[in-house]
Amino acid sequence: MKYIIYARKSTEEDDRQILSIEAQLVELKEFAAKEKLEIIASLCEAKTAKEPGRIKFAEMLSLIEKGKADGIISWHPDRLARNSVDGGKIIHFVDRGLIKSLKFPTFWFEPTPQGLFMLNIAFGQSKYFVDNLRENVKRGLRQKIRNGVWPGWAPVGYLNNPKTRMIDIDKEKSGKVKKLFELYSTSKYTLKSLANWCKEKGLRGNLGKEIVISNVQKILTNPFYIGLMKYRGEIFEGQHEPIISKKLFDKCQEVMSKRGKVQEVRKHNFAFLGLLKCASCGASITAEIQKGHNYYRCTKKKGLCQEKHYLREELLSEQVKSFLQKVSLSSQDTEKVLAALEAEQEKAKQQTQSKVESLKEQLKQVEIKLGKLLDIYLADALSTEEYSAKKQELLSQKVRLHEKITDFEQKGLSWLEPAREFVLSLNQATKLVKTENKKEMTTFLKNIGSNHILQNRQLIFLPKTPYNLVAERSEANQRNLTFPYWCRGRELNSHLLKQTGF
Ligand SMILES: [Zn+2]
Structure with missing residues (x-):
């Protein structure tokens, strides 16, 4: 497979978050070397991508059309395309098999239907996709929980691994978190004194915030540290590694409940x-x-x-x-x-399956229409307004079908x-x-x-x-x-x- 490196920064973009073209090139070449990707050209564009008609972009597509390359490396999908027409061209090229691989150091992509769907979103194709995605994310959360993966920010002592999307132990902080449990289990420390201890030892939350009394209590009662997860009041088994033993955790709960209600101990037998x-x-x-x-x-x-x-x-x-x-x-x-x-x-x-299959067939038809529409547009037979209006309509159809499919499946x-x-x-x-x-x-x-x-x-x-x-x-x-x-x-x-x- 042969790749083209494509870097872009527009003159109007004063956003400091966006790497300079030079920095993008350095990063991309390093990335290519690490992944052992063959590069046949590096193209840089300083123009804005908001309007179609970028010179280097067109050059890249023409190289690909001629079969000189079949892959693109770019920093992020938003460097590659900023408007729906350019995004559409890329997706169309993927559909036609001209682009076999798209690599982004910051964005995971695979030329599967799901990958294309994600790419559509990254290209800012449609607000509908984003709205739909949000809904799917909510549904996805429950699925993740069932699979034993915490869907949110990792609690202090753990870190979100962006590559595996799992939760890893934070080697720097986990020891201190464990110590926190050990101290509390001796019942010689109050929550307040432990909050002070965190301050002294420099233990802070994952976003750098100071750990206060309520945070200490949350940590000490969070079963996440023994490998479980509490989500909406329910307990699930997690895939992450525990930091402390259940014995230590239980001891801490005992200390806490004894402090909470001293007078109830006597009534335990009823x-x-x-x-x-x-x-x-x-x-x-x-x-x-x-x-x-x-x-x-x-x-x-x-x-x-x-x-x-x-x-x-x-x-x-x-x-x-x-x-x-x-x-x-x-x-x-x-x-x-x-x-x-x-x-x-x-x-x-079985019933669900046959319904979903028929919906997927309808979805395929819409995809075909979208492809044809782009062909007509690229052949200049359609004005931008006509193209956008028709496309928007097809995209909403697509979203509705996707929603129906998820509904049926779930x-x-x-x-x-x-x-x-x-x-x-x-x-x-x-x-x-x-x-x-x-x-x-x-x-x-x-x-x-x-x-x-x-x-x-x-x-x-x-x-x-x-x-x-x-x-x-x-x-x-x-x-x-x-x-x-x-x-x-x-x-x-x-x-x-x-x-x-x-
Ligand atoms: Zn009474």
Whole structure:
């Protein structure tokens, strides 16, 4: 492959960010040497690229058309083309196979459809592409998270690697971050004293900002340092290397929670504590031991309360178990429903695939039209206005098609994961009844419902949809406990889940 080096800086550009032509040439030649690329010409342009008609640019294209070269090296796509016509020419050359390689030290490009799409954006072809990209970025973030890669700025102690797009350990700072955890775990240091310690040791945030008390707290509670990632309240496994051990991290959390609420240590043995409010006054329900038994009662912290009852833990536990039974699914039935969901997923995948294929065919047609349009324009058969108007129309079509494709590819199956989790949680209810783990029962009840109150010794709460529907069905089918109505048959099952918000 033979390359042409192309450098440009316009006379109007006073932006100091842009390297001088000489500097661009030096960098590009170094880059070419490192990548072992053969150079047949170096072309420099001092004119602006905002208007079409650059001399060296035209010379370069003519060399390529004659087959003297089939690759271009430039600092950034915006050096190569600044307006849509020049950008269009380059892309057209790539489409025709005349340009086989484009290399930019600052920009990753591959002559695939995605690469061309990115190049379109870099050439500033259309605002639509950028808007569309932003949407795709949001979607991309979730995908990245699922793949275990943190999509944002690395926390202090780590660095974003622009080449691999992964998160690497910051060799300079990671040691100090680790020390921070170690100091705090001794419980001899306050957050404030640690913030001062950072100042003394010159440990600053990745953007050079000073680390203050709230930053210290954020660092000490961020599970990123043990290889996990917290994104929108959810914990994901990360691909990055941990800086500290889980043991050290847990110790720090322990120190922090002990400082936060000293008085709660005493109440640890009451499994249902923190779950209930009093029905008549709204105050919290507390627990105490009477004659060797755990009792739950209103704290009466909100003033006058009529509630005089005490509820024994065993009775409360029976009520919880009776609810759990209503939303229970045996392991055997869980297997069946999961298998049905699996089949459903296969079916949905196939449907999605055929829809996406037809959309991609439409997209291809638009691409062909765009190519033809450029040919007509380059043959001077179209005014710039006519060309722009028609192109804009085709580009919006393209964006809409891209959006539809992403929608189909992602939305089509998005309800399946929550459905699966839901089914598994029903199976968890079964297990909880068997194991009698009261602490976990409390967590389960908190997760699946709200407004847990105690009224006349009765536990009442609002289960979330679709748990409420399952519970209601069970009540209606008390005699038929083996296989609840709602999960018979996969059509009905998926239909119900979709209807109820999945
Ligand atoms: Zn009360």
